[in-house]
Amino acid sequence: MHCVRKVTEDLYWVGGNDHRLALFENIHPIPRGVSYNSYLLLDEKTVLFDTVDWSIGRQFLENIEYVLGGRPLDYMVINHMEPDHGASIEEVLLRHPEVQIISTEKAFMLMRQFGFDVDGHMIEVTEGDVQSFGKHEVTFVSAPMVHWPEAMVSFDITDGILFAADAFGSFGALDGKLFNDEVNFDRDWIDDARRYYTNIVGKYGPHVQSLLKKAGTIDIKMICPLHGPVWRSDLGYFLEKYDKWSRYEPEEQGVMIVYASMYGNTEAAAQNLAARLCEKGMTNVVMYDVSNTHVSQLISETFRLSHIVLASVTYNLGIYPLMHNYLMDMKALNLQKRTFAVIENGSWACKSGSLMREFIDDMREMDVLDEQVTLMSSMTEDNGDDMDTLADGLIESMKQ
Numbered sequence: 109m110h111c112v113r114k115v116t117e118d119l120y121w122v123g124g125n126d127h128r129l130a131l132f133e134n135i136h137p138i139p140r141g142v143s144y145n146s147y148l149l150l151d152e153k154t155v156l157f158d159t160v161d162w163s164i165g166r167q168f169l170e171n172i173e174y175v176l177g178g179r180p181l182d183y184m185v186i187n188h189m190e191p192d193h194g195a196s197i198e199e200v201l202l203r204h205p206e207v208q209i210i211s212t213e214k215a216f217m218l219m220r221q222f223g224f225d226v227d228g229h230m231i232e233v234t235e236g237d238v239q240s241f242g243k244h245e246v247t248f249v250s251a252p253m254v255h256w257p258e259a260m261v262s263f264d265i266t267d268g269i270l271f272a273a274d275a276f277g278s279f280g281a282l283d284g285k286l287f288n289d290e291v292n293f294d295r296d297w298i299d300d301a302r303r304y305y306t307n308i309v310g311k312y313g314p315h316v317q318s319l320l321k322k323a324g325t326i327d328i329k330m331i332c333p334l335h336g337p338v339w340r341s342d343l344g345y346f347l348e349k350y351d352k353w354s355r356y357e358p359e360e361q362g363v364m365i366v367y368a369s370m371y372g373n374t375e376a377a378a379q380n381l382a383a384r385l386c387e388k389g390m391t392n393v394v395m396y397d398v399s400n401t402h403v404s405q406l407i408s409e410t411f412r413l414s415h416i417v418l419a420s421v422t423y424n425l426g427i428y429p430l431m432h433n434y435l436m437d438m439k440a441l442n443l444q445k446r447t448f449a450v451i452e453n454g455s456w457a458c459k460s461g462s463l464m465r466e467f468i469d470d471m472r473e474m475d476v477l478d479e480q481v482t483l484m485s486s487m488t489e490d491n492g493d494d495m496d497t498l499a500d501g502l503i504e505s506m507k508q
């Protein structure tokens with residue numbers, strides 16, 4: 109049975125939702141599921157914009173057949189060749205041998221690498237090329253590393269619709285609600301959107317910036333991403349988030365305390381700091397235990413907030429492994445422009461503080477406050493003054 113939504117008079121959403129997949133990219137938990145979006149335009153020619161993950165292939169094929177209503181499929185525009193979007197290309201080809209695929213040179217290379225026989229079906233496009241499908245004229249804009257090197261976005265000049273590939277996407281299944289104005293995005297979706305952006309595309313901020321610059325020159329009325337809601341109102345809200353995230357600017361002044369603790373003493377010290385901060389009036393404080401918070405969530409929150417406190421035990425003369433993993437992820441994603449503070453703990457040879465400092469010093473545009481707390485197994489009254497100075501240092505640095 110088909111399950112489609114009308115996007116405009118002649119454009120249909122023909123994607124689907126997956127609630128069964130536990131880990132996106134086999135790494136990131138997606139408790140709210142994920143949607144794979146694909147769009148079918150009925151003009152003088154019929155045009156499919158991207159395909160879907162194989163997990164929802166059957167639903168997708170039924171949707172296409174329903175919307176086509178017996179018409180041939182003339183074109184398939186492939187903006188992005190990652191398998192969660194490109195996996196169904198070959199099946200569409202088998203069912204519609206008449207189809208011509210419009211894509212970039214690199215995407216065709218990837219199609220062959222993934223084993224698709226696309227010979228005789230290829231129309232290669234580059235930046236600025238325009239293709240007319242009847243009433244609709246579509247131009248193609250390269251978007252390398254947003255989030256793979258072959259990526260492009262397509263812009264329907266006639267209706268002002270941006271087919272944005274992996275840009276402006278979000279984790280979360282749509283479950284009937286296709287448009288941003290059919291959901292409470294700022295309440296129910298923004299955390300998943302941020303976790304999607306920061307972990308999937310976060311590393312490529314400068315590439316996203318260059319795409320945003322190009323987007324600024326065209327009159328976009330609607331954004332059709334490959335995951336999550338279609339944007340048809342309040343576009344500025346999401347464009348502004350993307351601008352901040354891709355410039356690595358925090359969304360909020362606030363303190364994120366990330367702690368690693370085996371027996372609870374470092375955790376107690378983290379609580380002590382949180383209480384002091386709130387006592388001093390800084391109440392935008394969140395706390396995360398590295399041992400029970402997925403690193404994708406830690407990364408997302410690190411993009412959101414301005415100040416990060418790392419509180420870690422020393423573990424076999426090193427940083428606690430899960431804290432180390434978080435720091436490595438942060439570095440891999442190229443995160444910048446944050447202020448850190450350090451709380452270290454050790455019972456006989458305390459090393460975690462200096463090691464965490466070294467790690468952060470190696471990253472771009474990161475500050476570490478001089479104020480630091482060193483615990484010998486547990487926090488005592490003797491540490492009180494240092495903890496107070498640390499809290500003051502955090503609050504002071506927010507004023508700058």
Ligand SMILES: Cc1cc2nc3c(=O)[nH]c(=O)nc-3n(C[C@H](O)[C@H](O)[C@H](O)COP(=O)(O)O)c2cc1C
Pocket residue numbers: 368369370371372373374375421422423424425426453454455456457458459484485486
């Ligand atoms: C497996 C293991 C390895 C540790 N390695 C060190 C170490 O190399 N140097 C040190 O000073 N403390 C070491 N510690 C002690 C911890 O850093 C920490 O002081 C202690 O676990 C108390 O903090 P917590 O209650 O937050 O876990 C180790 C503890 C464990 C369980």
